[in-house]
Amino acid sequence: MKKVNRDVLIDASTRLLFSMKGEELDTLLEEFSILTKQMEMMKEVRGIEKFEPMTFPFDVSNSYLRDDVPAEPLSEEDVLKNAGNVKDGEIKLPKVVG
Amino acid sequence: MNFEAVIGLEIHVEMKTRSKMFSASPNSFSRKPNSEVTVFDMAFPGTMPRLNKEAVRMAIRVANALHMKIDHELHFDRKNYFYPDLPKGFQITQQRRPIGSDGYLEIRKNGAKKKIGIERIHMEEDTCKQTHFVDYTLLDYNRAGVPLVEIVSRPEMHDGYEAMKYVEAIRNIVVYSGTSDGKMEEGSLRCDVNISLRPFGQKEFGTKVEIKNLNSLKNIQEAIEFERERQSALLLKGEKIRQETRRYDESRGETVLMRVKTDAVDYKYFPEPNIVPVKLSDEFVEDAIATCPELYDSKFERYLALGLAEKDAEIILSSPDMAAYFEGTLPSGCEAKEAANFLITEINSYLNKKGIAIGELGFDPLELGKITLLGKKEKLTHRQCADILFKCLDDHCSIDVAKKELHIEAMVDDEGAILSFVTAALDANPQSIADYKAGKERAISYLVGQVMKLSKGKAKPSAVMAKLREELAKR
Numbered sequence: 001m002k003k004v005n006r007d008v009l010i011d012a013s014t015r016l017l018f019s020m021k022g023e024e025l026d027t028l029l030e031e032f033s034i035l036t037k038q039m040e041m042m043k044e045v046r047g048i049e050k051f052e053p054m055t056f057p058f059d060v061s062n063s064y065l066r067d068d069v070p071a072e073p074l075s076e077e078d079v080l081k082n083a084g085n086v087k088d089g090e091i092k093l094p095k096v097v098g
Numbered sequence: 099m100n101f102e103a104v105i106g107l108e109i110h111v112e113m114k115t116r117s118k119m120f121s122a123s124p125n126s127f128s129r130k131p132n133s134e135v136t137v138f139d140m141a142f143p144g145t146m147p148r149l150n151k152e153a154v155r156m157a158i159r160v161a162n163a164l165h166m167k168i169d170h171e172l173h174f175d176r177k178n179y180f181y182p183d184l185p186k187g188f189q190i191t192q193q194r195r196p197i198g199s200d201g202y203l204e205i206r207k208n209g210a211k212k213k214i215g216i217e218r219i220h221m222e223e224d225t226c227k228q229t230h231f232v233d234y235t236l237l238d239y240n241r242a243g244v245p246l247v248e249i250v251s252r253p254e255m256h257d258g259y260e261a262m263k264y265v266e267a268i269r270n271i272v273v274y275s276g277t278s279d280g281k282m283e284e285g286s287l288r289c290d291v292n293i294s295l296r297p298f299g300q301k302e303f304g305t306k307v308e309i310k311n312l313n314s315l316k317n318i319q320e321a322i323e324f325e326r327e328r329q330s331a332l333l334l335k336g337e338k339i340r341q342e343t344r345r346y347d348e349s350r351g352e353t354v355l356m357r358v359k360t361d362a363v364d365y366k367y368f369p370e371p372n373i374v375p376v377k378l379s380d381e382f383v384e385d386a387i388a389t390c391p392e393l394y395d396s397k398f399e400r401y402l403a404l405g406l407a408e409k410d411a412e413i414i415l416s417s418p419d420m421a422a423y424f425e426g427t428l429p430s431g432c433e434a435k436e437a438a439n440f441l442i443t444e445i446n447s448y449l450n451k452k453g454i455a456i457g458e459l460g461f462d463p464l465e466l467g468k469i470t471l472l473g474k475k476e477k478l479t480h481r482q483c484a485d486i487l488f489k490c491l492d493d494h495c496s497i498d499v500a501k502k503e504l505h506i507e508a509m510v511d512d513e514g515a516i517l518s519f520v521t522a523a524l525d526a527n528p529q530s531i532a533d534y535k536a537g538k539e540r541a542i543s544y545l546v547g548q549v550m551k552l553s554k555g556k557a558k559p560s561a562v563m564a565k566l567r568e569e570l571a572k573r
Contacts, residue, residue, distance in 0.1 A: 016180055055369035061171065063377045068115050068152035071122035071136070079132045079140065079239065089131040090229070090236035096182055097230055 004032040101295040101333060103326045104303055105261050106253035109268055110246050111278045112224060112286040113156050119223040119245035120147030120190060131238040139243045141185035146372050149174075153245035154197070154378070156277040157221050158386040160247055161198025163271045163393055164216050169197050170378045172221075174370040179363070182237055183225035191248075193367045196220035203271070205263035214264050215252035222246050247277070253292065253303070258322035262315045265289055270394035273418055282313050289318060295329045295339070304329075305339040309353055312346055321346035325353050397421060404434035413442050419456045423463045430467025437470050444484050448491055461491055468497060477509045477558065511558035513565070516549075519557055520565045523548040524573065534570055542566060 002008065009028055013020045020028075042048065076089060085092040118125050121138035128134050138145040154172065161168050175193040198219035204211045226242040228235055249268060255261045269287055273280040280287045289312045294304035309325060312318045324346075329339055344353040394415055401411035414424045420441065427437040445466070449456060469487050472478045478486075482504075489500035500506075510516065523545055524531060530548075533541035542563070549562045 055371055056374060061375040061377050063379065064149075065151035065154060065376065066117075066122070066148040068117050068150050069122065070117040070124035070126075073123050073134050073136055074140070076130075076132050079135045087234075087236060089133075090238050091132070093182060093235050093237065095230060095233055096228070096235050 004029070004036065100298055101304075101326075101330050102298050102300075103256050103322070104253045104294050104296060104306075105255040105257075105322060106292045107249075107251045107255070107261060107264060108290045108292070109249045109251075109265065110224075110288045111160075111249065111268075111272050111280070113153050113245040113247060113277050114279060114286075115150055115152045115156070115245050117150060118243035119150055119153055119221070121145075121243055122148070123243060125244055128240055130240075131236075132240060134240045135242070139185070139239055141187070147174075147190060147370070149373060149376060150245060153221060154376075155382075155386040156245075156275070157197050157219065157247050158378075158383055159275045159390040160249070160272060160277055161201065161219050162387045162390070163275060164198065164201040164203055164219065164249070166198035166201030166216065166219060168383060169195055169199070170380070170383060171195070172197060172376040172378065174373045175367045176370050177222075177365045177367055179365055181225075182235070183228050183242070185226070185239070185242065189223060189225065190370050190373070191222035192220035194369070203264070203267050205260060205267055207260060207263065212260070214260070215254050217250045217252050219247055219249045222248060247272075253294075257326070258319035261291065261322055262319040265318055266315055270415075274391060274394045274397070276391050282315070285313070288313070291318065291322060291325075293322060293325050293329075295326065295333060304333075305341050307339065307341070307353075308343045308359075310343055310345050310356065317346050317348060320351060321353055324351065328353065401434070401438075404428075406435055406438050410435075410438045410442060414438060417456065423456050423459075423466075426463030427467035427470070430464050430471065432467035432470045436473070437467055440466060440470055440484070440487065444487055448488065459491070460494070465490065465497060472497075477511060478506065479509060479559070482506050482509075507556060509558040510553060510556045511561040513561075515553075516557055516561050516565045517569075519549045519552045520562065520569050522552055524566075524569060531570065531573055542570070 006025055006029060009020070009025050009032075080086050080089070080091065083091040115125055117123060118136075118139065121136045123136040123139055124134045126134065136145075138147065149172070158168055173192060173195040174190050176188040177191050177193065178188045180187055196218040199217070201216040201219070202213045203216065204213055206212075224241050224244040224246050226237050226239045228237055251264065255264060265287075269280040269282070272278040272287065278286050282289070291309040291312060292306045293309065294306040296302065296304045307325060307329065309321050312321055325344070332339060341359045343356045343359060345356050346352075347354045397415055398411050401414065402408065406414070414420050423445075424434075424438060424441055427441075428434060445456070445459070449459065466487065469483050469490070472483050472486065473480065485504055486497060486500045486506060489495065489504055490497060493500070493503075495503075527545060527548060530541045530545050534545075545566055546559065546562055549557055549566065550559070553562075
């Protein structure tokens, strides 16, 4: 597993276009340290390699499917409320392709 | 050295459900941006996906039409990537267990049938629509969450024609099963092509190039043919093919580099924790298949059995509305071939002239069937029937009113009556008889005209022509 250190977090935040402060990086590093330790503990369980990782804690399924009935959508005003920049009803952002 | 092209296609089809794949947001292709969006589509925290029953039903129908094994347990996965078109930061798709696997379809090439293998069909959600301008991008989330089926072929096609026929066959299936409108130009059916070249006889594949977002059957064929030549020329020069993504520039008729693929993107797929596996009952799957509307191939065979020529059947089936209209004429008891002729020529020319679609015609197909019957029943010519049709279309009147206003009466083909008109015409035109005898074929056309004049247009032209030749031979 890739070791999570300060450089990895800075690289990831740059790629995700987040600007992170030093103390935020410290908090994250601390959290990752706990997670990593917990993962290490898993390795101590014998025979674990024989099992596929589970998504759900027990074997679960259902047969529910939603009927194809449209509901009232959000108002355009609400949809665009969090957008920093809007043009002609669309969300405007810096060009994302070259 | 000659090279064999190896081609595989990935097709995304937008399903025409009333609501989206995992949310109840309307899915009606609204032209107003960001007007069909719910909190789930915008990835508001705490919102949960709820799978659309109709989308599952449609996917089953397509899988069945493609002779696939249908998974009775639905599993979904997250495909993770960060991009503005995807508010959640991941797309819900079916990576591990597609709803359909291991199928095929048949295309026709040089009069023979060829099977093309299909690896998988899976359900997923569409991303939002991005419009790129010189220095900014606009986002419309109406498309975010629209239900998609992705159909992935095996790399078993070898030229542009086969690929074009394959896409055409897929389009026919999704359109006639009622899954999609299949409009490539509007993006409801989108096609990506993977193409590589290898020396004939070699088993290993060459390096593949992807051509993205081809939006017409013509462009698919042209882009592949261009790419075959481009790659072939590079290989003959001893150069290597780079793994890259290209697009087709229609105006230049060539593929253009978009980006070089340095390494495979790791989407870090994992099972979607917010949708537990969904078990489909046998009854649900069987009902979805049993209630599927009649598909293109079945209709095509049926139309041929009704006496239509292949070309005519293809023209009518090129539009589901046209096919429905054609079938609407049949309860009148008309001959299918006759109705098809009127539909392909007169109705189509009328639609073109008015700039309308057949759905906007506002004329009961049963009435068209009745008009085509007038030829036999009332001995009217095709031209007269067509005049009645156009009168009905223009004036929104009944067949009887159109006939009355056009003063259309039955054609005379009684032998005695025709003979009297022919005799009168010949007696009055000795010079035309002489011309005809001298080998001037045009003279007979003039004489036909004279007979029609004498009969006030009621004599049946074919009967007139036959009788004229008979009588001219006697003189």
